[in-house]
Amino acid sequence: MESEVVQEVEALLGREAVAELDFEALEMALRHGTLRLAARAIEQRLNADTSDEVASHVPCRCGGKTHFAGRRTKHFQSVLGPLRLERAYYHCSSCGGGCCPRDKHLGIENTSLSPALTRMTGTVGAMVSFQEGSELLQELAGVDVDTKQVGRTAEALGQEIAEDERHHSEPLDALPLPKTLYLGIDGTGIPLRAEELTDVPSKREGAAKTREVKLCTVWSAESFDSDGTPIRDEGSITYSAAIESASIPDIAKKRSAFAERVWRETQRRRFTQAARTAALGDGAPWIWNLVAELFPGTIEIVDRFHAKQHLSELSKALYGLASPRAALWAKRRHEELDSGQFRALLAAMRRQVVRSERRAVVCTISRAIASECAIRSFTPRDYVLRREL
Ligand SMILES: [Zn+2]
Numbered sequence: 001m002e003s004e005v006v007q008e009v010e011a012l013l014g015r016e017a018v019a020e021l022d023f024e025a026l027e028m029a030l031r032h033g034t035l036r037l038a039a040r041a042i043e044q045r046l047n048a049d050t051s052d053e054v055a056s057h058v059p060c061r062c063g064g065k066t067h068f069a070g071r072r073t074k075h076f077q078s079v080l081g082p083l084r085l086e087r088a089y090y091h092c093s094s095c096g097g098g099c100c101p102r103d104k105h106l107g108i109e110n111t112s113l114s115p116a117l118t119r120m121t122g123t124v125g126a127m128v129s130f131q132e133g134s135e136l137l138q139e140l141a142g143v144d145v146d147t148k149q150v151g152r153t154a155e156a157l158g159q160e161i162a163e164d165e166r167h168h169s170e171p172l173d174a175l176p177l178p179k180t181l182y183l184g185i186d187g188t189g190i191p192l193r194a195e196e197l198t199d200v201p202s203k204r205e206g207a208a209k210t211r212e213v214k215l216c217t218v219w220s221a222e223s224f225d226s227d228g229t230p231i232r233d234e235g236s237i238t239y240s241a242a243i244e245s246a247s248i249p250d251i252a253k254k255r256s257a258f259a260e261r262v263w264r265e266t267q268r269r270r271f272t273q274a275a276r277t278a279a280l281g282d283g284a285p286w287i288w289n290l291v292a293e294l295f296p297g298t299i300e301i302v303d304r305f306h307a308k309q310h311l312s313e314l315s316k317a318l319y320g321l322a323s324p325r326a327a328l329w330a331k332r333r334h335e336e337l338d339s340g341q342f343r344a345l346l347a348a349m350r351r352q353v354v355r356s357e358r359r360a361v362v363c364t365i366s367r368a369i370a371s372e373c374a375i376r377s378f379t380p381r382d383y384v385l386r387r388e389l
Pocket residue numbers: 060061062063064065092093094095096097
C-alpha cells in the first residue's frame with residue numbers, strides 16, 4: 001500500500017515545481033486518495049474472510065433457529081469513506097427475520113456507520129445542531145453523514161448512555177477520595193421543538209416552549225493556584241444531567257427521577273464516604289430539599305453570584321425598587337460577603353428583616369441567604385464559591 005501511496009503522490013505532483021504547487025489542493029486530494037486506498041484494502045481483507053460461515057445455524061432473537069442463506073452485501077460509511085462489505089446472512093423461518101453475526105463483531109449491527117464514524121457523529125451531535133454536525137463531518141472528516149443520520153445516531157447513543165448510567169452506580173475507585181467533596185445542583189430551561197413539548201404543562205398561559213434540564217456535578221478542590229486561592233482539582237469533575245423532574249407527589253414514598261440520578265452519581269463518586277461534603281446551589285428550595293433528603297449534614301452553600309443576586313433582591317424588597325438606599329445597602333452586603341464577614345452580613349439582614357413590613361417577601365429570600373451562614377465553619381481557604389454553578 002505504501003508504494004501505491006507514493007504513486008498517488010507522484011501522479012498528483014507530476015513534474016510541477018514546488019514553487020507552483022497548490023499545497024491545499026494537494027493535501028486534500030492526497031487525503032482523499034490515501035483513504036480510498038485504505039478503504040479498498042480493508043474491504044478486500046474483510047470480504048476475503050468467510051469464517052463467519054462456519055456455523056450452519058445461529059440462534060435468532062425470536063428464540064427460533066436461523067439457517068445460513070448466503071452472503072449479503074451492505075454499504076457502510078466509515079472514516080475511510082464508503083465500504084462495501086459482504087457478510088454471512090442467517091435467515092429465520094419462524095419470524096422471517098435474519099442476522100449477520102459479523103456485524104455484531106464489527107460493532108456495525110443495526111447501523112450503516114462504522115464504529116469510528118459513530119463516535120465522530122456522536123461528538124458533533126452532542127455539540128452542535130444535527131445539520132451543523134453533518135456539515136462539519138463533511139468539511140473536516142470528508143465523510144457524508146446526512147442530517148437525519150446524525151440525529152438518529154446521536155439519539156441512539158444517548159439512549160445507550162442513559163441505559164448504562166441507570167445500571168452502573170458502582171463506586172469509581174480510580175479517582176482518589178479527597179477530604180472534601182462538592183456537589184453542585186442546578187436546573188435551567190432549554191428551548192425544544194413543539195413535538196418534544198406535548199404533555200408538558202406550562203407554567204404560564206399557552207403551550208410550554210421549554211423544559212427544565214437538571215444537572216448534578218461532583219468535584220473536589222483541594223489544590224490552590226499560585227495566589228493561594230482554592231481551585232477545582234483537574235480531572236475531578238463528573239456530570240450527570242437529564243430532562244427530569246425533581247418533584248414527586250406527596251403521597252409517593254419513592255424518590256423523584258432526578259433525586260435517583262443524584263444518588264447514583266454520588267454513589268459512583270463515593271460522595272457519602274468523604275469526611276466532609278458540601279452542596280452548592282442557587283438557593284432554590286427544591287435543591288435544598290433534595291440535599292436535605294439525600295445527604296443530611298451536608299454543608300449548604302449558595303454560590304456567590306446568586307447570593308449577591310438574592311441580597312440585591314432583598315434590598316429592593318426592603319427599600320423599594322428605585323431607592324438609592326437599596327443599592328447602597330446591597331453594596332455593603334456584597335462587600336461583607338466577599339470579605340467573609342458573615343456574622344456582620346447576617347446581623348444586618350436580621351435587623352432589616354425585623355424592621356420590614358414586607359416580611360413575607362423577605363423570608364423566602366432570606367431563607368436562601370441563611371444557608372450561606374453554614375460556610376462560617378469553613379476557613380476562607382477551604383471553600384470555593386463558583387459563579388458558574
Ligand atoms: Zn426469528
